Amino acid sequence: MSDSRVVVLGVGLVRFGRYPDKSPEDLGREAGLAALEDAGIDFKEVQAGFHARVQNVVAAGTSTFGQLGQYGIPVTNVELACASSSRGALLSADLIRGGLYDVCMVIGVEKMGRGMLGGGGVGGGGAYQVQMGMFLMPGLYAMMAQRHMHLYGTKREHFAQVSVKSHRNGVLNPNAQYQKELTLEEILESRMIADPITLYQCCPTTDGASAVILCSEKYARQHTTKPVYLTAWAGGTPMYVSGEAELSEGPNAVLARKVYEASGLGPEDVDVVQLHDAFSPGEVLGVEELGFCKHGEGGPFVWEGNTEISGKKPVNTDGGLLSRGHPMGATGGAMITEITRQLRGEAGPRQVKDPKVALLHNAGLGGVNVMAFQV
Amino acid sequence: MTATQADDKPKGVVPLREGLFRIPKSPGEKPAVIASRCPRCGEHFFPKRVVCLACGQVGLEEAYLTGPGKIWTFTIARDTPPGSLIQAPYVIAQVQLPEKVIVGSVLSDCDVDSVRVDMPVRLVLEKVKQDEEGNDVVALKFRLMQ
Numbered sequence: 001m002s003d004s005r006v007v008v009l010g011v012g013l014v015r016f017g018r019y020p021d022k023s024p025e026d027l028g029r030e031a032g033l034a035a036l037e038d039a040g041i042d043f044k045e046v047q048a049g050f051h052a053r054v055q056n057v058v059a060a061g062t063s064t065f066g067q068l069g070q071y072g073i074p075v076t077n078v079e080l081a082c083a084s085s086s087r088g089a090l091l092s093a094d095l096i097r098g099g100l101y102d103v104c105m106v107i108g109v110e111k112m113g114r115g116m117l118g119g120g121g122v123g124g125g126g127a128y129q130v131q132m133g134m135f136l137m138p139g140l141y142a143m144m145a146q147r148h149m150h151l152y153g154t155k156r157e158h159f160a161q162v163s164v165k166s167h168r169n170g171v172l173n174p175n176a177q178y179q180k181e182l183t184l185e186e187i188l189e190s191r192m193i194a195d196p197i198t199l200y201q202c203c204p205t206t207d208g209a210s211a212v213i214l215c216s217e218k219y220a221r222q223h224t225t226k227p228v229y230l231t232a233w234a235g236g237t238p239m240y241v242s243g244e245a246e247l248s249e250g251p252n253a254v255l256a257r258k259v260y261e262a263s264g265l266g267p268e269d270v271d272v273v274q275l276h277d278a279f280s281p282g283e284v285l286g287v288e289e290l291g292f293c294k295h296g297e298g299g300p301f302v303w304e305g306n307t308e309i310s311g312k313k314p315v316n317t318d319g320g321l322l323s324r325g326h327p328m329g330a331t332g333g334a335m336i337t338e339i340t341r342q343l344r345g346e347a348g349p350r351q352v353k354d355p356k357v358a359l360l361h362n363a364g365l366g367g368v369n370v371m372a373f374q375v
Numbered sequence: 376m377t378a379t380q381a382d383d384k385p386k387g388v389v390p391l392r393e394g395l396f397r398i399p400k401s402p403g404e405k406p407a408v409i410a411s412r413c414p415r416c417g418e419h420f421f422p423k424r425v426v427c428l429a430c431g432q433v434g435l436e437e438a439y440l441t442g443p444g445k446i447w448t449f450t451i452a453r454d455t456p457p458g459s460l461i462q463a464p465y466v467i468a469q470v471q472l473p474e475k476v477i478v479g480s481v482l483s484d485c486d487v488d489s490v491r492v493d494m495p496v497r498l499v500l501e502k503v504k505q506d507e508e509g510n511d512v513v514a515l516k517f518r519l520m521q
Contacts, residue, residue: 128392131503132481132514133452133459134467142450143469150448150492194467195451240428242418245447245469245477 006093006230007220008373009103009213010039011337016177016208016325019111024053027209028064028109031330035105035211036068040223043068046213047101049075050088052108053329064107079329080366082278083235083249084108085210086332090233090369092214102219106212108334110327112205138202141279142194144247149196151296154284156196158299160187162280163201163322165308170319172309172350175334177206177325201280206325210333226375228343232262233371250368252289252361259359260291263372267291270372271355272342273313274335276363277320283307286361287315290370314352317342332362332369343375387510391460391503395422396515397439398500406500408442408478408515411435419476440478443497443520444470447477451487460503460514466490470517483518495520 012034014027028051036043051061061075078088085108092104129135148154164184170176182200190199220227234255238246260266267290275286284298292313293301301307307315318324318338321331339358341347358373388398397407410421414436418429421440426433449468455461466482468490482490483499496517503514 128395128514130456130458131391131460133456133461133463133465134479134481135458136452136456136467139450139452139467143448143467146450146492147448192451192453195453197450242429243471243475243477245479247448247469 004097005217006096007215007217007224007227008230008336008340009215009220009223009227010035010037010041011213011333011340012036012038012211013175013334013337014209015175016206016327016330016334019207022207024056024060024109024111024209025064025067027111027207028107028211029067031109031209031211031333032068032105032107035213039213041103041213044071045103046073046105048073048092048095048104050078050091050104050106051075052078052084052088052106052332053110054079054081054084055110055112055328064109080364082276082326082328082331082364083362083367083369084329084332084364085212086335086360086362086369086371087235087367089212089214089230089332089336090235090371093230093233096214096216102216104214106214106333107209108211108330108332109209110329111207112327136194138194138197138279140247141281142197143245144285145196145281148281148285148299152299154299156188157184158303159196159280159284160184160198160201161303162277162283163187165302166277166316166320166322169309169317169350170323172348173318173324176319176323177204177208178319178323197279197281201322203278203321203326206327208325208327208330208334210330210337212333212336226344228340229374231372231374232259233369234258234262235367235369237367249363249365252286252363252368252370253291255368255370256290256359256361259370259372263374265357265372269357270313270359272317272339272352272358273307273315273361274320274339274358275315275361277316277322278326280322282363283315283320287313290359290361309350309352317347317350317352328364335360335362339373343373389506389510389512391512391514396500398513405441406498406515407439408472408498410438410440410474410476412438419472419474421476421478438474440472440474440476441498442472443495444472444478444517446490446492446494446496447471448492449482449490451490468496468517470496480514481516483516485519490519
């Protein structure tokens with residue numbers, strides 16, 4: 001990689017929620033137009049597109065990008081389950097840093113409908129897992145949480161506190177699916193889904209879209225005076241560890257170290273964080289793996305308020321997956337959107353004080369992406 | 376649902392899925408997980424695979440692992456997911472066998488709230504349904520050893 005930086009020029013979202021009357025293409029177009037407006041450029045300027053969607057993906061990118069114009073550019077579908085659109089941004093950044101393009105655009109879209117998603121069983125095969133009751137997405141995070149409780153004495157209240165904080169932040173975000181505070185008691189006493197994870201510690205299913213426009217530093221100079229830089233990034237898939245269950249979606253700590261080394265930053269430099277909290281244990285484990293506290297101390301770290309907007313490592317200032325919502329293909333782009341708004345100082349009532357460095361962690365059954373942003 | 380030991384009924388017992396576990400054919404044989412063993416480095420894997428994840432060896436041997444094991448981690452499913460033959464509440468566990476391989480399955484009927492990491496478990500085959508021909512369809516589960 002050369003040393004040139006990549007710039008996040010524009011971001012846009014369709015508020016996460018339910019859109020029974022809109023098609024995925026409608027949602028993608030609206031997010032795309034919002035990002036183009038934010039960037040202050042015309043779609044004609046975009047040289048390559050990445051389209052992130054998990055369900056019904058056949059040639060979906062062509063139809064969604066086609067909503068914005070048809071200039072013959074290459075559009076590629078990217079599918080990594082919940083980590084799709086951050087991978088689209090990562091690939092865009094590779095191409096821009098490599099000098100192939102000046103402007104790339106990522107559109108992430110999902111229409112999910114209601115009800116629980118399957119996924120996340122371990123061992124055996126698809127149909128067998130379903131029949132054996134092991135195809136249960138919260139189950140994966142629940143088993144990581146139980147192991148953590150056993151090894152470190154983490155308490156169920158620690159996990160539930162993640163959801164208290166995320167919902168409080170969601171109230172401050174007009175684009176969040178849920179804008180309602182929940183108390184610790186309400187969360188702990190909601191229906192138990194997969195012990196220790198209760199219903200209000202599960203992200204909802206969501207319809208929504210996000211769009212991100214990335215460009216070269218040279219191109220950015222002509223279009224903005226306040227660039228947000230994407231300075232380092234790394235993506236990966238699970239690494240085999242003998243004797244351990246394969247529960248993690250990727251080597252989170254390894255990827256974070258790569259990003260810190262490439263950017264010359266350390267965890268102590270990070271002012272604002274977006275991490276993958278599909279279920280509440282995600283934040284407790286994530287703050288450890290990204291290096292913000294020691295292994296085993298994630299529970300108390302969250303419980304003591306360190307990840308609050310006013311804390312020393314604000315995490316998921318927009319409500320995270322738990323409260324902002326999680327339209328799978330759109331989530332990575334929503335994370336980049338929040339980080340961009342925070343680093344520009346445009347986050348309104350949920351603004352972290354004067355942030356300079358942000359870290360993103362987006363995980364899915366298809367892999368993990370970690371990215372560092374700076375102003 | 377009644378727990379049925381497969382070796383009580385040597386005829387008319389079929390696996391829920393071929394290739395994952397062994398149904399005993401003789402009184403002396405135990406239920407076993409069908410795993411792969413690397414002839415080069417000795418690592419074991421479940422389910423079976425072709426390439427060793429530890430050393431890269433291509434071509435692994437079949438190995439029958441009979442346990443007992445211990446619970447590496449678990450969760451209690453309080454809702455029955457769509458398509459499941461197992462009714463909530465039940466425990467999903469990742470069990471570590473002496474060969475270090477991790478096998479995921481559900482626990483046989485137990486007090487779900489008593490389950491803890493590191494508890495010893497043994498392999499059992501239990502009927503999960505009956506097929507159209509009247510055979511007992513069995514699957515591998517783990518039972519707490521107490």
